[in-house]
Amino acid sequence: QKEVEQNSGPLSVPEGAIASLNCTYSDRGSQSFFWYRQYSGKSPELIMFIYSNGDKEDGRFTAQLNKASQYVSLLIRDSQPSDSATYLCAVPKKGGNNRKLIWGLGTSLAVNP
Amino acid sequence: ETGVTQTPRHLVMGMTNKKSLKCEQHLGHNAMYWYKQSAKKPLELMFVYNFKEQTENNSVPSRFSPECPNSSHLFLHLHTLQPEDSALYLCASSQEKLAGVDEQFFGPGTRLTVL
Numbered sequence: 001q002k003e004v005e006q007n008s009g010p011l012s013v014p015e016g017a018i019a020s021l022n023c024t025y026s027d028r029g030s031q032s033f034f035w036y037r038q039y040s041g042k043s044p045e046l047i048m049f050i051y052s053n054g055d056k057e058d059g060r061f062t063a064q065l066n067k068a069s070q071y072v073s074l075l076i077r078d079s080q081p082s083d084s085a086t087y088l089c090a091v092p093k094k095g096g097n098n099r100k101l102i103w104g105l106g107t108s109l110a111v112n113p
Numbered sequence: 114e115t116g117v118t119q120t121p122r123h124l125v126m127g128m129t130n131k132k133s134l135k136c137e138q139h140l141g142h143n144a145m146y147w148y149k150q151s152a153k154k155p156l157e158l159m160f161v162y163n164f165k166e167q168t169e170n171n172s173v174p175s176r177f178s179p180e181c182p183n184s185s186h187l188f189l190h191l192h193t194l195q196p197e198d199s200a201l202y203l204c205a206s207s208q209e210k211l212a213g214v215d216e217q218f219f220g221p222g223t224r225l226t227v228l
Contacts, residue, residue, distance in 0.1 A: 004155070043115070043203055043219035044156070088156065100169055101217070103156040 006104035019076040023089030034090040116140040117220035134189040136204030
């Protein structure tokens with residue numbers, strides 16, 4: 001089992017819809033989770049992090065964490081074409097600190113006008 | 114602009130060449146990283162430096178040699194590379210915090226092609 005798994009997509013949604021991106025992880029002891037966005041030809045940028053079970057909202061973005069089921073999701077409400085990018089899930093390496101991240105393959109999102 | 118610069122942006126080299134990648138951060142951070150990003154593969158952490166000291170070497174082949182002369186500069190020296198080393202090499206920096214998240218800021222990357 002991969003340490004961090006994401007569906008590579010592409011995930012295609014119409015403009016204005018909710019995009020749902022999922023990430024599962026293998027280390028049950030993981031405490032923090034990060035979502036980065038990477039536009040084509042650009043470098044990753046942090047958009048959300050979450051530590052606690054439940055939901056964390058920031059504007060149109062909501063991160064959902066379920067530690068019992070070992071998954072973390074990112075919801076994007078009112079999706080815009082500018083949200084089209086690859087979304088990377090990252091989890092700190094076991095025994096490490098928040099600096100040593102294990103990354104998922106990323107999910108490619110396409111928002112169609 | 115994230116405050117992290119990388120040069121060169123593109124590099125083509127033969128397997129017998131020696132070249133270096135340079136990274137500079139203008140954010141006052143105390144940690145710097147090298148990552149490798151290949152097509153169809155997750156981002157791979159290669160090296161981590163904290164206060165100029167290497168704190169992570171993720172089983173990287175010795176043909177990759179990092180150097181961190183100070184907290185603002187990071188180099189990756191390359192020699193006798195293989196074609197499978199062709200990838201995007203990303204530098205990142207972060208500021209260690211006692212609490213909260215160490216957000217990593219990435220540079221634009223160097224696209225390396227090994228012939």
